Amino acid sequence: MGLIISIIVIGGGLLWILYLSIKGRDVDRRIVYLFVGTTVALAIIFRLEFGEVATPIVKSVFDKIENLPAGSKIVLSYDFDPAMAPEVNPMANAFIRHILEKKHRLYFMSLWATGQSLLSVSLDSVLKPEFPDAKYGVDYCNLGFKAGNEGVLNVVITNLRKMFPSDANGNSLDSLPMFKDVESLKDMDLLISIGGGKPGVKEWVLFAGDPGKVAMAGGSAAVSTPLLYPYWPKQLIGLLGGTKGAAEYEAELIKRYPRFKDKSMPALRMMGPQTMAHVVIIAFIVIGNIAYFRSRKKGEQS
Amino acid sequence: MTSKTAMRILMAIVALIFLFSWIIKSGSGVSDSTFTNVRDGFLITFAVFLTLSIFSFLYHDNPFYKFAESLYVGISAGYWMCYGFWSTVVGNFVPRASRSLSEFFHVPYQERADHILIYIPIIFGLILLTRLLPRIGWLSRWSLAFIIGTTAGLNLTRYLRSDFISQVSNSFIPLFVDWKGAGDFINHISLAADGQFIAILSNWVIFVGVMCGLVYFFFSKEHKGTFGVASRIGIWILMITFGASFGYTVMGRISLLVGRITFLFGDWLNIL
Amino acid sequence: MKHQIPMLILSAVGTLLVVSVFVPSAQHWGEDATLYFDIIAVFAFFLGGGNLIRVHTEKVSHKSAGWIYSVVTLLGFGIMLVTGLFKIGNPNGIAGDLSKSGSYFQLLFQYVMSPLNSTMYALLAFYVASASYRAFRAKNTEATILLVAAFVILLGRTALGVLLTNWIPAQLSVLQIPNLAIWIMNAPNLAGQRAIMIGISLGVISMSLRLLLGIERTYLGGDS
Structure with a gap:
């Protein structure tokens, strides 16, 4: 029902804009804005959802975490801000679920201060309620944020304690059992950076993954995803790109671990509005071009 | 009706909706503490107000948008300064500089012989702040040189390895x-x-x-x-x-x- | 003094970091230099804060146009600074994580900074839509190629691409829009991005060398 109403409203609106454009009348930019907002709002209200299947670039990250032996050491770096969060936060939460489900050791850190505040939300809304048995300092820990962008990575790849004498709560790293056999990031089994700006996945590849020869995976905001493809598959074992990448990972997680089906999977939910909005953008490009070619033809005739 | 009167009426309507939303959200709070419910009700309403204020720019520039924009600048600057202080000054400088300060901030003190060297970046950092003083502002170039030198030194080898040699090699x-x-x-x-x-x-x-x-x-x-x-x-x-x-x-x-x-x-x- | 010392500092630090990659015994010097860099970077935050106070205080004191918004900026800055520096409301007190849930700093982040930051960028969705309608024209071959590639990606990354083309047989499966989108990303996009990446890396490398050798001096300012 929701889909039908959405199609009628969106289709009707597009036809009207097409009519105005063909007639050569100017469509106010605010009408375009209103139309985009309405499209997204309708898709959210009617909860339009579609299924997802993991593509190879996403599946390879999932398989890597899946196939690591229990107790493997994985770094998850929150390198993003609230502006990227709707796209990349679902990836981060999916990684937390998967990593802890597989009983790996999870080391959080951030190259963006805002990442720490968003991590705090993830810890309270996902990690603590869904994994009440996970112990701080044994199963997971939060190293915190350090200023200095790639400079931070340049130090931690050879000497973790020099940059992080203590974790985000002021505990000495030597007092936490999960740091017993960790001197630097070279001792990790997998590095995952989730970001979309600078510093982000690219800096992790350049300053940690490549020089340390450690397996590296990334989750990236859609805007910077195409830029990272040259690193795949040799320098990056896999990459989650934007909401679509996050949705694919969530789908794979649910397929493998059905117990997560009832948990919040925001990326899968976002793909409905995303699809509708893409249709509208495509329609705008087509309508704009129809109007352009008509006016050009008229110009040639006159 | 003048635009000033229209704006006043609009502001009054926004204030009323704000108040109404605050009351409703406070009433639907889940905490046992009334203070927490009222506070959270206010914060959610304020977040909505800021969201809509920014969106209002799509219509045209207006005082609500300007308010939200100005608040964003101030809040962000304060946020990053606080993180800079706690994560790096307290996190990296204090544990090497002083035992008593380390105890005060609850960070583990690190006993090392070369502690004196940790004052080098502090001196450079203070020199950077001379940028705020026009007469001796040129001194900040020393710190800037340190920053640029580090970036150039780091980037030279990393870009050569990962973005040049590896990319050429991966293309064969x-x-x-x-x-x-x-x-x-x-x-x-x-x-x-x-x-x-x-x-x-x-x-x-x-x-x-x-x-x-x-x-x-x-x-x-x-x-x-x-x-x-x-x-x-x-x-x-x-x-x-x-x-x-x-x-x-x-x-x-x-x-x-x-x-x-x-x-x-x-x-x-x-x-x- | 004004030029020679900065150039000396730059060359010394930069060369040390290059050497530390190739000489293992110099590695800890490289680590120290980078740690110092990180600490200096924090002073850049303080410099930004100081500059913000200076600019907006001036605006308020001179009552220049829009001074009332400068008051808002200063208030926002002050409130965030006080709640963060004194960790007001932090359940673990001064020893707690700055972003500990329940602290006023974290509440301000969640309910003030976060909506402001994300809505600012969400505005771009509207502008992209408007630009799609007004600016993207298939005026020539290059623009048409760009548009077709964008179409395939936009359709291929949603369920609509599957719905439209899943009737295409397996023997021609690359023509199914989702597969075509994946192929575009993995082949032509990768090639284009790699060419750009190699070009940029050459630029970064040559600029770094120019800086280390003292050829590039624009950072010293106009009077250099």
Whole structure:
């Protein structure tokens, strides 16, 4: 029902804009804005959802975490801000679920201060309620944020304690059992950076993954995803790109671990509005071009 | 009605809606503490007000947008300063500088002989702040030189390794994947996404595309003849690249909008 | 003094970091230099804060146009600074994580900074839509290629691409829009991005060398 109403409203609106454009009348930019907002709002209200299947670039990250032996050491770096969060936060939460489900050791850190505040939300809304048995300092820990962008990575790849004498709560790293056999990031089994700006996945590849020869995976905001493809598959074992990448990972997680089906999977939910909005953008490009070619033809005739 | 009166009426309406939302959200709070419910009710309403204030810019510039924008600048600057202080000054400087300060801030003191050296960046940092004083502002170039020198030193080797040598090396890929002779290739030719033909085509596109793309960026020779053809192919490859980037950019921006509308419908209106 | 010392500092630090990659015994010097860099970077935050106070205080004291918004900026800055530096409301007190849930700093982040930051960027969705309608024209071959690639990606990354083309047989499966989108990303996009990446890396490398050798001096300011 929701889909039908959405199609009628969106289709009707597009036809009207097409009519105005063909007639050569100017469509106010605010009408375009209103139309985009309405499209997204309708898709959210009617909860339009579609299924997802993991593509190879996403599946390879999932398989890597899946196939690591229990107790493997994985770094998850929150390198993003609230502006990227709707796209990349679902990836981060999916990684937390998967990593802890597989009983790996999870080391959080951030190259963006805002990442720490968003991590705090993830810890309270996902990690603590869904994994009440996970112990701080044994199963997971939060190293915190350090200023200095790639400079931070340049130090931690050879000497973790020099940059992080203590974790985000002021505990000495030597007092936490999960740091017993960790001197630097070279001792990790997998590095995952989730970001979309600078510093982000690219800096992790350049300053940690490549020089340390450690397996590296990334989750990236859609805007910077195409830029990272040259690193795949040799320098990056896999990459989650934007909401679509996050949705694919969530789908794979649910397929493998059905117990997560009832948990919040925001990326899968976002793909409905995303699809509708893409249709509208495509329609705008087509309508704009129809109007352009008509006016050009008229110009040639006159 | 003058625009000033209209603005006053609008402000009064916004204030009323704000108050109404605050009361409703406070009443629907889940905490046992009234103070927490009232506080959270205010904060959610304020977040909604700020969200709508920013969106109001789509209509045209207005005082609500200007208020939200100015608040954002101030809050962000304060946020990063606090993090800078606690994460690096307290996190990295204090444990090397003083035992008593370490105890005060509850960070583990590190006993080391070369502690005196940790004052070097502090001196450079203070010198950087001279930028605020016009007379001795030139001194800040010393700190700037340290920052630029570090960046240049780090980038030189890392870009050379990961973005140059590795990329060139990764472009030398087999141009005949799983090749068992021309007959076998023709017999099994198909446009299956995971088939041999597409694998071969992909590798050709990557190899030729990188070369032609580089040719396009080579401006020391006129783009004519064979060189011109290669440059033309390079442009087409780059156009596909930009098209893909545009598609992903649209995807990203729409996701952010979905995030904000989900917040309005879910956290505020509770209709999801 | 004004030029020679900065150039000396730059060359010394930069060269040390290059050497530390190749000489294992110099590695800890490289680590120290980078740690110092990180600490200096924090002073850049303080410099930004100081500059913000200076600019907006001037605006308020001179009552220049829009001064009332400068008051808002200063208030926002002050409130965030006080709640963060004194960790007001932090359940673990001064020893707690700055972003500990329940602290006023974290509440301000969640309910003030976060909506402001994300809505600012969400505005771009509207502008992209408007630009799609007004600016993207298939005026020539290059623009048409760009548009077709964008179409395939936009359709291929959603369920609509599957719905439209899943009737295409397996023998031609690369023509199914989602597969075509994946192929575009993995082949032509990768090639184009790699060409750009190699070009940028050459630029970064040559600029770094120019800086270390003292050829590039624009950072010293106009009077250099």
